[in-house]
Amino acid sequence: MLRYALRRILAALPVLLLVSLMSFAIVWIVPGDVAAEMAGPTATAEELARLRERLGLNRPWHEQLVGWYWALAQGDLGESILLRQGVGAAILERLPVTLSLTFLALGIALVAGTALGVVAAVRAGKGADRAAMGAALVGFSVPDFWLGLVFVYVFAVQLAWLPTGGYVPFGQDPIGWARGMVLPAATLALAQIGLFARMTRAAMLEVLRQDYVRTARAKGMPGWVVIGKHALRNALIPVVTVAGIACGVLLGGTVVIESVFSLPGVGRLIVGAIQRRDYPVIQGGLLLTATIFVCVNLAVDLLYAWLDPRIRHGR
Amino acid sequence: MSALLRVEALSVAFGKTEVLDGVSFDIAPGEVLGIVGESGSGKSMTALAMMGLLPPGGRIASGRIVFEDVEVSRLPERELAKMRGARMAMIFQEPMASLNPVLTVGEQIAEVLRHHRGMDRRSAHNEAVSLLKLVEVAAAERRVDEYPHQLSGGMRQRAMIAIALACRPRLLVADEPTTALDATVQAGILDLLRGLRQEFGMAVLLITHDLGVVADICERVVVMYAGRVAETGDAGAIFAEPGHPYTQALLAAIPRLEGPIGTLPAIAGVVPSPADFPPGCRFAPRCPHAIPACEAAAPVLRALAGGTQAACIRAEHAA
Numbered sequence A: 001m002l003r004y005a006l007r008r009i010l011a012a013l014p015v016l017l018l019v020s021l022m023s024f025a026i027v028w029i030v031p032g033d034v035a036a037e038m039a040g041p042t043a044t045a046e047e048l049a050r051l052r053e054r055l056g057l058n059r060p061w062h063e064q065l066v067g068w069y070w071a072l073a074q075g076d077l078g079e080s081i082l083l084r085q086g087v088g089a090a091i092l093e094r095l096p097v098t099l100s101l102t103f104l105a106l107g108i109a110l111v112a113g114t115a116l117g118v119v120a121a122v123r124a125g126k127g128a129d130r131a132a133m134g135a136a137l138v139g140f141s142v143p144d145f146w147l148g149l150v151f152v153y154v155f156a157v158q159l160a161w162l163p164t165g166g167y168v169p170f171g172q173d174p175i176g177w178a179r180g181m182v183l184p185a186a187t188l189a190l191a192q193i194g195l196f197a198r199m200t201r202a203a204m205l206e207v208l209r210q211d212y213v214r215t216a217r218a219k220g221m222p223g224w225v226v227i228g229k230h231a232l233r234n235a236l237i238p239v240v241t242v243a244g245i246a247c248g249v250l251l252g253g254t255v256v257i258e259s260v261f262s263l264p265g266v267g268r269l270i271v272g273a274i275q276r277r278d279y280p281v282i283q284g285g286l287l288l289t290a291t292i293f294v295c296v297n298l299a300v301d302l303l304y305a306w307l308d309p310r311i312r313h314g315r
Numbered sequence B: 001m002s003a004l005l006r007v008e009a010l011s012v013a014f015g016k017t018e019v020l021d022g023v024s025f026d027i028a029p030g031e032v033l034g035i036v037g038e039s040g041s042g043k044s045m046t047a048l049a050m051m052g053l054l055p056p057g058g059r060i061a062s063g064r065i066v067f068e069d070v071e072v073s074r075l076p077e078r079e080l081a082k083m084r085g086a087r088m089a090m091i092f093q094e095p096m097a098s099l100n101p102v103l104t105v106g107e108q109i110a111e112v113l114r115h116h117r118g119m120d121r122r123s124a125h126n127e128a129v130s131l132l133k134l135v136e137v138a139a140a141e142r143r144v145d146e147y148p149h150q151l152s153g154g155m156r157q158r159a160m161i162a163i164a165l166a167c168r169p170r171l172l173v174a175d176e177p178t179t180a181l182d183a184t185v186q187a188g189i190l191d192l193l194r195g196l197r198q199e200f201g202m203a204v205l206l207i208t209h210d211l212g213v214v215a216d217i218c219e220r221v222v223v224m225y226a227g228r229v230a231e232t233g234d235a236g237a238i239f240a241e242p243g244h245p246y247t248q249a250l251l252a253a254i255p256r257l258e259g260p261i262g263t264l265p266a267i268a269g270v271v272p273s274p275a276d277f278p279p280g281c282r283f284a285p286r287c288p289h290a291i292p293a294c295e296a297a298a299p300v301l302r303a304l305a306g307g308t309q310a311a312c313i314r315a316e317h318a319a
């Protein structure tokens, strides 16, 4: 298991290297003069020169590259032009919002999706199956910003059970944090619930036909053990594979959800930075998003190996 | 002496198609009974019906199954589950597919002990090691924590047997336990079954299409064809004086080591599928002794001079 983990970690390193190169290259790839765009049309030549100096744009590219990695190694992502704040600090400040949103949504989607999928598979062809799969399809098809607005209207405006938006840090008030996060996370999760439900149902139907499920029944194991232990553990293997992809989709979805629920997260930071050509922030955001994605996939690989001993033993 | 298990006029149907029709036999305590027949003759269905494990859509249309004086064919699933794996256990043909790939062998044995015998984790684990030793798995202490893919085919089937024996069942149903294994491994598994059966005095229902295996360890034999019992009797009598033309054909098809390959007298034709069973005697289309009367009505089992019971109206002519 340890060797497998080390192999996966080593395999992730080139990806991170590539992403850091791409982040660096953004300023070179975009058409036009980066400094001019950032400074805006009213900037004087002197201001432009100062900006170039600050961004290091007047140095040769290989010096810039070395500088970029040198700074990265020290955890320095540069300065935001607009926020007048370090990019690292700006991101760290907003990271808890985005991470809680993403992982809460992933948790909701996994738990609710697998549960729905298992029920649908066990009752295949019956009413419960059709209801669950119909709900999954609806969850798939409804755009999340629309659903978010409906949720806000019903639960926050009409019923006034939950706040309409805003963020309370967990450390400050866990209950307030949870109340604030429930609606956005559920909204974000909905489409993925459908995805997990369909995946789980298909995997379970396949697994329930296997001989070892019949063996479990022949051993006299009660129904819930046969389903929940013998069948589900096998069915989860393909489901976990999708979890990595789903996590990427969720991370991307936070951009919209953060806007709908006015949450001060990284998604909104990046959108703002793109609109105002704040390149250091865009670079940092790209690097961060990719790093999270790589970490999640690493976690998925490890989970996968934990679920399936055949992978652990390198077969 | 009362039978351990009685199957009485058992019919099993999927929708309107009857795959078993009036199957009857019984097993005495400690006895080894063989069920033989070609592929598709209904051997597995009979065993699965006994265990209450018919595949989805299958049901007992008529007849009864009585095990230890309880009519198991009428028991609700909850009661059946208490019996399965404890009083009546089953092993299957494909030892790889029959073991759960994500659970250790030890866990798959131990959970039976915890569930039926109420053992705690530790003693169940220790007992799992003892059971693996009992079925002659080498290095049992190490194997117990391994996964099925780390074991050889023979070891997997031994592990399946260990699971089945965990609660010292009165009846072990073995559905082609050696078909998927090499000849040498096969002999080892059969030896093991023979020894265990003597040690525990449990009855064994051994399903096979290999008459050599039957000759090896069975005391009595049920020959099945197309969902019905064709012939039944003591193994000695079946081999010495088979009454039913189907049994005769099966015996003639046993590979003989002396004969050159290619001259084996196989039975021409195949077992019909349940949807197009012929009327009357279902063996008639393939039977060298068939006459028009054979297709008029289903022949019933009747005692023959040779000591067996056969469902054939012309058994005396076929001898």
Ligand SMILES: Nc1ncnc2c1ncn2[C@@H]1O[C@H](COP(=O)(O)OP(=O)(O)OP(=O)(O)O)[C@@H](O)[C@H]1O
Pocket (backbone or CB within 6 Å): B014, B019, B037, B038, B039, B040, B041, B042, B043, B044, B045, B046, B055, B056, B057, B209, B272, B273, B274
């Ligand atoms: N799930 C099912 N639904 C409907 N019919 C089935 C099903 N499974 C098996 N049958 C039919 O039941 C009949 C008996 O099958 P069974 O599996 O008992 O044969 P068998 O004697 O065990 O053969 P084999 O030696 O191949 O294992 C076959 O004709 C088969 O077509």
Ligand code: SF4
Pocket (backbone or CB within 6 Å): B244, B245, B246, B281, B282, B283, B284, B285, B287, B288, B289, B290, B291, B294, B299, B311, B312, B313, B314, B315, B318
């Ligand atoms: S009843 Fe007729 S067809 Fe059937 S086995 Fe006997 S002789 Fe052959």
Ligand SMILES: [Mg+2]
Pocket (backbone or CB within 6 Å): B043, B044, B045, B175
């Ligand atoms: Mg079979």
